[in-house]
Amino acid sequence: MPKIRRIPIDTHPENTAFLLRHAGGYSPEQFQALRKIRITGSCGEILATLALVDDPALLEPDEIGLGEQAFRRMGLPEGEEVEFAQALPPASLEYVRRKIDGDTLSESELNAIIRDISGHRYSPMEIGAFLVACASFMSTQETLAMTRAMIDVGNRLHWDAPLVVDKHCIGGIPGNRTSMIVVPIVAAHGLMIPKTSSRAITSPSGTADTMEVLANVDLTAERMSEIVATEKAVLAWGGRVNLSPADDVLISVERPLRIDTFEQMVASIMSKKAAAGSTHLVIDIPVGPTAKVRSQAEAVRLRKLFEYVARHIGIVTDIVITDGSEPIGRGIGPVLEARDVMAVLNNDEEAPEDLRDRALLLAGRVLDFDPSLEGGKGYARALEMLASGAALAAMERLIDAQGRQTLKLEPGHHQFEVRARSAGRVTAIDCHLIARIARMAGAPIDKTAGIDLFAKIGSQLRAGDPLYRIHAGTRTGLDFAREMAAENSGYELR
Amino acid sequence: MPKIRRIPIDTHPENTAFLLRHAGGYSPEQFQALRKIRITGSCGEILATLALVDDPALLEPDEIGLGEQAFRRMGLPEGEEVEFAQALPPASLEYVRRKIDGDTLSESELNAIIRDISGHRYSPMEIGAFLVACASFMSTQETLAMTRAMIDVGNRLHWDAPLVVDKHCIGGIPGNRTSMIVVPIVAAHGLMIPKTSSRAITSPSGTADTMEVLANVDLTAERMSEIVATEKAVLAWGGRVNLSPADDVLISVERPLRIDTFEQMVASIMSKKAAAGSTHLVIDIPVGPTAKVRSQAEAVRLRKLFEYVARHIGIVTDIVITDGSEPIGRGIGPVLEARDVMAVLNNDEEAPEDLRDRALLLAGRVLDFDPSLEGGKGYARALEMLASGAALAAMERLIDAQGRQTLKLEPGHHQFEVRARSAGRVTAIDCHLIARIARMAGAPIDKTAGIDLFAKIGSQLRAGDPLYRIHAGTRTGLDFAREMAAENSGYELR
Structure with a gap:
C-alpha cells in the first residue's frame, strides 16, 4: 500500500493527488483516463484529481502525494498507508443527468446530490452542470427540498430564546450596510439577534468585511454564544461556523458563472437562516433597474418563493420590497x-439620511415581531433606540465583546475625484458598475479602498462638480478604478 | 519579469501554473481568488489554473512554474521571461450566461464561444455550463452555426477527387465494427474513402482501437495523403490531424456528464466530416431499447437534424436507420x-453473419453515391467486391501501407464463461451493460480484453449453456468484469 507524502502545493478548492507516472504496479494511464481517484485511509476517504509526476525527486514509487488541501482533508500524518482506486462517479450524478433531461427531482434525490456536493465528491464541472440544469427549471417543491437538504448537511446553532430574529438583504445595492445599524437597535430593545454574515464574493464589501473594520468577526460558535448571552446580539462571519457547507461549495461555482436564480438564492439564504437558528426573519428585496430584482412583478414572484419555503421550514418571515x-x-x-454606519449610530448631522431611513424601516419591521410591542409600533421604538443613543451604546459593547480593532483605518490615501462632464440632474446610478469600480480600487481585500459618493439621484450638478471620490490603498488599485470610471462613470445626467 | 521553469507534473487536460506563495511583489491571495492567470510570452499566451507552492526548493521567487501541459502549450524554453496577469474571463462567457437564461444565440456568438473553447480559454466548469444550457434547448439554426464554428477552428483535409465518400455510425452498439469492412469494399470498387475514426471514450473499442490491432493508425496528414493516393482509402485515427479541436475539448466534458443530445452529436459528427473533406456521407442510426436512439420517432428527428445541417454545409448525406x-x-x-472483421473479409464460413450483412448494406449505400453505377446496384457491387476477395486484398494492401503490426495479439488468456441460469429463448441483450462489462475487463486499453458472444436474440438455450466468454489480459480485469456480469449478465431469457 502506498504511503502518504505531503506535497507543498496548494490547489484550493480542489483536492489533488500526485503519483509517479512510471511507478510500478499501477497503471497510471488508466487512472489518467478517469482523472479522479478515491483515497481511503484509516479514518475516512477523500476524492482527488490525479496529477502525474515525472520527477522521482518529488515522489517515491511507493508514495502517493497529497496537495495541501487534500492532505488537510485526509487528516492523516505523512507516511501513513492508504489505499486508492479509481473513483466511481457519485451515484447521485444519475439524478443530475435526469435534471439535465428536464426531470423534476424528489426530496431524497436532491438530498443525495447535496450530500455529495458538500462532501466534495463533485467536480466543479459537475456542480456547474447541476446548477445550470436547475437554472433552466426548478419547481417550488424542489427549491424547498434543496433548502432542507442544505440545512441537513450543515451545523445548526441553538439559542436559548423563544424569539430569535434576523434581517437579511438579498444584496446587489452598494453601500447598503443596514445590518450593522439594525442589529444594535434590535439588541438595545432587547430581542435576540445573533447575526452571521458573509464576506463579499462579487461585491465591494460584505457585512462581515465592514464589521471587521471595527471588530473581530472570526468567532467560534462557543464565543458567539457567550457574546449573545450578554449582548443579545453578535455580528460575526458565518463562514467560520460551517452553517451551510453545501452552499459554500455551490457559491464557488455560481459566482464565476454568475448564476443567480431566485431558486438558488432562496435555498441559499433560507438554509443559512435555519442553520443559524432564526425563528423570525425580515427580508429586504431592493428593486431597481440595476438591482438583482428589476421589476415589481419579479419581486412578487421572489417574495412568494421565500414565503413558501419559509413557511415549510418553520421560519416566520416578513418580506420588505424596497427602492433599489x-x-x-x-x-x-x-x-x-x-x-x-457609525455616523448614523452617532446621530451625526452629516450621516447619510437614506441609510438611516432604510435601517429604521427594517429595524421597525424586525421589532414588530415582538409580541410585547403594540402592533405597528416597531418603527417608533426603533427610532427611539437610535435617537436615544441606546443603539450606539449597544454597538460599542458589541465591538468590545467581539474584540475591538486597535488599528483605526482611514479611507485609502490614493484618491481621485470623478466629475460631471456636463451640467444636469442625476437621473440614474448604475449599481453594478459602481460596485465594479470599487472592486477595481481594491475593495474588499484592501479595506481602505472604495468610493465616496457626493451626488445621488435628483442632485442638480454643474459641469465639473464631483460625482464621487475613488479611494485606494495602492497606486495600481487607483489607476485600475480610474480607468474604468473614465470609460463610464456609472452616472446619468439629464 | 518572472522566468519560466518547467515543473515535471502532468495535469492533463488542464494547464497549471505554479507560483511561490510568499514570493515578493505579487499578491498571490488575489490571484488565488480568481484562480486563473494569463501568461504572455514572446510567441503567444496561455491561460492556466494557478497552484501555490510553499516549498522554495520547487520554485525560486522570480520564477513561474509551468506544468508539462502548460509548458508544451507555451512553447518557450526554460528561463525565458514572461509576463502574467489575472485572466479575465473570456468575453464570450456573456453569451453562455444568456444561453443559460434561455436565449437563442447568433452564429457570431456561437463562433466566439467555440473559438474560446478550442483555445482552452474555458474551464471544464464553464464548458459544462455551456453544454447543459445547450442541452436544455438548442434550435436547428444554432446546431448549424455551432457545426460551422467547429469546422472553422480546426484543420481541414483536402483530397484530389470530386467524390470523397465516408460512412459513420452514431455508436452505442458493441461490436458494430462495419467501417473496417465498408472501407476496403468501397476502395476495391474504386471510390475514394479516407476514413478518420476516434478511439473509444466510453465504449469498449473505437474503430481506431480495433484497426490498431492490425496496423498503425497514428498517421500524419501527409502520410494519409500518400496512402489515399495509392490505395483510395485509409483507416486512421482522427485525433492526430486535429480535425475538430473544439469537439475534442467538448467531448472531454460531455462524456463524464453523459451529455449526449442530438444537437451535440450532429455538430460533432458533421464538423469532423466536413473537416475530413467528405463530400458524400452515409450515416448509420441504430435504433433499439438500449441503443442511443430508442424509437423510430426519435430516429426521424435525428435524421432531419443531420439532413438540415448536412445540406447547409454542403455534404450529400444518406441516412440509414438500422436495427440496434x-x-x-x-x-x-x-x-x-x-x-x-478479418473473418468477414476472408469470407470465412464462421464469420458473423449480422456483421457481414450490416457492412454490405452500408457499403451498398455508399457505392450508390457513384454516378457511374446504375441506380440501386450498390449492394450487388459491394457483395461482388467482398465475395471475390477484392475487399480482402484492398484491406491487406491498406494494412501494409499504414504499417502492419508485427505483434499478433490473441484474445486475453484470462477467461471466464458466463452461462444461462435457466433454459429459454434470448429475448433481449443490454448493449450498455455488455459494453460496460467489456470495459471492466480492460478494453480498449487492454486490446486483448473483451467479450465473445455465443448467443444472440432468438437463440434457444438450455440452463448452463454459455452466453459469452469474458477475455482479459489481467486477472484483475477478469475479476472486475466477472463480478459485474454476476450481478447482471445483460441477457434476458424467456
Missing part, C-alpha cells in the same frame, strides 16, 4: 461603509 | 472485433 434604484449611503467599501 | 436491439458480430473489444 441607486446605492445607499455615501461610502462603498469596508472602511467607508463603517464610517457611515 | 443487440450487439453486432461476436467479438467486443479490439482484438476480438479485429478477428470478426
Whole structure:
C-alpha cells in the first residue's frame, strides 16, 4: 500500500493527488483516463484529481502525494498507508443527468446530490452542470427540498430564546450596510439577534468585511454564544461556523458563472437562516433597474418563493420590497461603509439620511415581531433606540465583546475625484458598475479602498462638480478604478 | 519579469501554473481568488489554473512554474521571461450566461464561444455550463452555426477527387465494427474513402482501437495523403490531424456528464466530416431499447437534424436507420472485433453473419453515391467486391501501407464463461451493460480484453449453456468484469 507524502502545493478548492507516472504496479494511464481517484485511509476517504509526476525527486514509487488541501482533508500524518482506486462517479450524478433531461427531482434525490456536493465528491464541472440544469427549471417543491437538504448537511446553532430574529438583504445595492445599524437597535430593545454574515464574493464589501473594520468577526460558535448571552446580539462571519457547507461549495461555482436564480438564492439564504437558528426573519428585496430584482412583478414572484419555503421550514418571515434604484449611503467599501454606519449610530448631522431611513424601516419591521410591542409600533421604538443613543451604546459593547480593532483605518490615501462632464440632474446610478469600480480600487481585500459618493439621484450638478471620490490603498488599485470610471462613470445626467 | 521553469507534473487536460506563495511583489491571495492567470510570452499566451507552492526548493521567487501541459502549450524554453496577469474571463462567457437564461444565440456568438473553447480559454466548469444550457434547448439554426464554428477552428483535409465518400455510425452498439469492412469494399470498387475514426471514450473499442490491432493508425496528414493516393482509402485515427479541436475539448466534458443530445452529436459528427473533406456521407442510426436512439420517432428527428445541417454545409448525406436491439458480430473489444472483421473479409464460413450483412448494406449505400453505377446496384457491387476477395486484398494492401503490426495479439488468456441460469429463448441483450462489462475487463486499453458472444436474440438455450466468454489480459480485469456480469449478465431469457 502506498504511503502518504505531503506535497507543498496548494490547489484550493480542489483536492489533488500526485503519483509517479512510471511507478510500478499501477497503471497510471488508466487512472489518467478517469482523472479522479478515491483515497481511503484509516479514518475516512477523500476524492482527488490525479496529477502525474515525472520527477522521482518529488515522489517515491511507493508514495502517493497529497496537495495541501487534500492532505488537510485526509487528516492523516505523512507516511501513513492508504489505499486508492479509481473513483466511481457519485451515484447521485444519475439524478443530475435526469435534471439535465428536464426531470423534476424528489426530496431524497436532491438530498443525495447535496450530500455529495458538500462532501466534495463533485467536480466543479459537475456542480456547474447541476446548477445550470436547475437554472433552466426548478419547481417550488424542489427549491424547498434543496433548502432542507442544505440545512441537513450543515451545523445548526441553538439559542436559548423563544424569539430569535434576523434581517437579511438579498444584496446587489452598494453601500447598503443596514445590518450593522439594525442589529444594535434590535439588541438595545432587547430581542435576540445573533447575526452571521458573509464576506463579499462579487461585491465591494460584505457585512462581515465592514464589521471587521471595527471588530473581530472570526468567532467560534462557543464565543458567539457567550457574546449573545450578554449582548443579545453578535455580528460575526458565518463562514467560520460551517452553517451551510453545501452552499459554500455551490457559491464557488455560481459566482464565476454568475448564476443567480431566485431558486438558488432562496435555498441559499433560507438554509443559512435555519442553520443559524432564526425563528423570525425580515427580508429586504431592493428593486431597481440595476438591482438583482428589476421589476415589481419579479419581486412578487421572489417574495412568494421565500414565503413558501419559509413557511415549510418553520421560519416566520416578513418580506420588505424596497427602492433599489441607486446605492445607499455615501461610502462603498469596508472602511467607508463603517464610517457611515457609525455616523448614523452617532446621530451625526452629516450621516447619510437614506441609510438611516432604510435601517429604521427594517429595524421597525424586525421589532414588530415582538409580541410585547403594540402592533405597528416597531418603527417608533426603533427610532427611539437610535435617537436615544441606546443603539450606539449597544454597538460599542458589541465591538468590545467581539474584540475591538486597535488599528483605526482611514479611507485609502490614493484618491481621485470623478466629475460631471456636463451640467444636469442625476437621473440614474448604475449599481453594478459602481460596485465594479470599487472592486477595481481594491475593495474588499484592501479595506481602505472604495468610493465616496457626493451626488445621488435628483442632485442638480454643474459641469465639473464631483460625482464621487475613488479611494485606494495602492497606486495600481487607483489607476485600475480610474480607468474604468473614465470609460463610464456609472452616472446619468439629464 | 518572472522566468519560466518547467515543473515535471502532468495535469492533463488542464494547464497549471505554479507560483511561490510568499514570493515578493505579487499578491498571490488575489490571484488565488480568481484562480486563473494569463501568461504572455514572446510567441503567444496561455491561460492556466494557478497552484501555490510553499516549498522554495520547487520554485525560486522570480520564477513561474509551468506544468508539462502548460509548458508544451507555451512553447518557450526554460528561463525565458514572461509576463502574467489575472485572466479575465473570456468575453464570450456573456453569451453562455444568456444561453443559460434561455436565449437563442447568433452564429457570431456561437463562433466566439467555440473559438474560446478550442483555445482552452474555458474551464471544464464553464464548458459544462455551456453544454447543459445547450442541452436544455438548442434550435436547428444554432446546431448549424455551432457545426460551422467547429469546422472553422480546426484543420481541414483536402483530397484530389470530386467524390470523397465516408460512412459513420452514431455508436452505442458493441461490436458494430462495419467501417473496417465498408472501407476496403468501397476502395476495391474504386471510390475514394479516407476514413478518420476516434478511439473509444466510453465504449469498449473505437474503430481506431480495433484497426490498431492490425496496423498503425497514428498517421500524419501527409502520410494519409500518400496512402489515399495509392490505395483510395485509409483507416486512421482522427485525433492526430486535429480535425475538430473544439469537439475534442467538448467531448472531454460531455462524456463524464453523459451529455449526449442530438444537437451535440450532429455538430460533432458533421464538423469532423466536413473537416475530413467528405463530400458524400452515409450515416448509420441504430435504433433499439438500449441503443442511443430508442424509437423510430426519435430516429426521424435525428435524421432531419443531420439532413438540415448536412445540406447547409454542403455534404450529400444518406441516412440509414438500422436495427440496434443487440450487439453486432461476436467479438467486443479490439482484438476480438479485429478477428470478426478479418473473418468477414476472408469470407470465412464462421464469420458473423449480422456483421457481414450490416457492412454490405452500408457499403451498398455508399457505392450508390457513384454516378457511374446504375441506380440501386450498390449492394450487388459491394457483395461482388467482398465475395471475390477484392475487399480482402484492398484491406491487406491498406494494412501494409499504414504499417502492419508485427505483434499478433490473441484474445486475453484470462477467461471466464458466463452461462444461462435457466433454459429459454434470448429475448433481449443490454448493449450498455455488455459494453460496460467489456470495459471492466480492460478494453480498449487492454486490446486483448473483451467479450465473445455465443448467443444472440432468438437463440434457444438450455440452463448452463454459455452466453459469452469474458477475455482479459489481467486477472484483475477478469475479476472486475466477472463480478459485474454476476450481478447482471445483460441477457434476458424467456
